[in-house]
Amino acid sequence: MQWHGKKLRHELKYYLSHHEYVGLRNRIRSLLPLDRHSVTEDGYHIRSLYFDDIPENALHDKINGVFQRKKYRIRIYNVSDRMIKLERKSKWNEYVSKEAAPLQRKQVDRLLEGDIDWLQDEEHRLCHDFYQDLQRGTMKPSVIVDYVREAYIDELTDTRITFDKQLASGLHSYDLFDPDLPTWQAVEGQRLILEVKYNKFLPGQVAALLQMSAHQRSTISKYVLCKERQKVYWS
Numbered sequence: 001m002q003w004h005g006k007k008l009r010h011e012l013k014y015y016l017s018h019h020e021y022v023g024l025r026n027r028i029r030s031l032l033p034l035d036r037h038s039v040t041e042d043g044y045h046i047r048s049l050y051f052d053d054i055p056e057n058a059l060h061d062k063i064n065g066v067f068q069r070k071k072y073r074i075r076i077y078n079v080s081d082r083m084i085k086l087e088r089k090s091k092w093n094e095y096v097s098k099e100a101a102p103l104q105r106k107q108v109d110r111l112l113e114g115d116i117d118w119l120q121d122e123e124h125r126l127c128h129d130f131y132q133d134l135q136r137g138t139m140k141p142s143v144i145v146d147y148v149r150e151a152y153i154d155e156l157t158d159t160r161i162t163f164d165k166q167l168a169s170g171l172h173s174y175d176l177f178d179p180d181l182p183t184w185q186a187v188e189g190q191r192l193i194l195e196v197k198y199n200k201f202l203p204g205q206v207a208a209l210l211q212m213s214a215h216q217r218s219t220i221s222k223y224v225l226c227k228e229r230q231k232v233y234w235s
Contacts, residue, residue: 008095011197013220018190021163027209028152028161035151035160039078042165043150048073048087049176050145050223053137062221068092071223072130072139074108079179081105088126096197101126105177112141112174144170145226146183157203161210164193169226171233184233186225193220 016024038044051072052058061069070090077083084103089096101124110118119131133139150163168183175181187193196202196210 006090006097006099008092008097009197009199010094010202011096011195013196013218014194014216015187015191015218015220016163016194018192021192021194024194024210025150025163031205031209032152032154032161035153037077038151041150043148043163045078046075046145046147046149047077047079047170047176047181048075048145049174050142050226051134051139052142053139056142056227057137059142059224059227062224072133073145073223074103074111074176076176079177081108081177084108086126086130088129099126108176141174143223143226143230144174144176144181144183145222146170146181147222154203154206157198157206159196159198159203159206161206162195162197164195164222167193167222167225169229169233171230184229186222186229193222 034041035043050058058069058071062071068091070088073087073089075085075087081104084105085100086103087098087100089098091097101122107118110116116131116134119127119134122128145167146169147167148165150165152161153159154161167186169186171182171184173181196206198206
């Protein structure tokens, strides 16, 4: 599905206990391959620095269920600067869209020092939009979101099933590349987050594997969870 030239996808989210995770992972592994970017059987590490404006509209729009909203983030993998992406995740009711532009380490360093003018010189439209929103909304770094992702891919239907584990909120620093960044667990107990992303229809074989009911769905936001943990820490 397309909207204003953007590809829209469904995104379903669920909380899982550790016991549910083990059973579901075993079923999924019998059908779908692990994401090729995985570094171990547990997947790969994701760290994102989210941005928000002074009134924290991105946070409150999510909490209040605003029909159309967006968030900007800079994302890295396995605490490395080999691949850095500026991303904008947009939401239209039940649909999500994600756009990305590549960044270099020196560009991120300049951005965090308050130098944003270079964004205007980039070819990618997303960089220009980010620059305009930084200027208009006085946006600034908000929180680092840290977790391990175990992902399975059905390439034929472009369906992704991910288990997001060890979700933690960054504390004291916005240094994405700090291997010793202080963090605080953002989900209590042994729960983790299941995400299912697909296009028009969820393939029948995948739906049969998941066996999840509609009432189990949650409006989970890793950004909101980590912001709430950050606020508790500083209160």
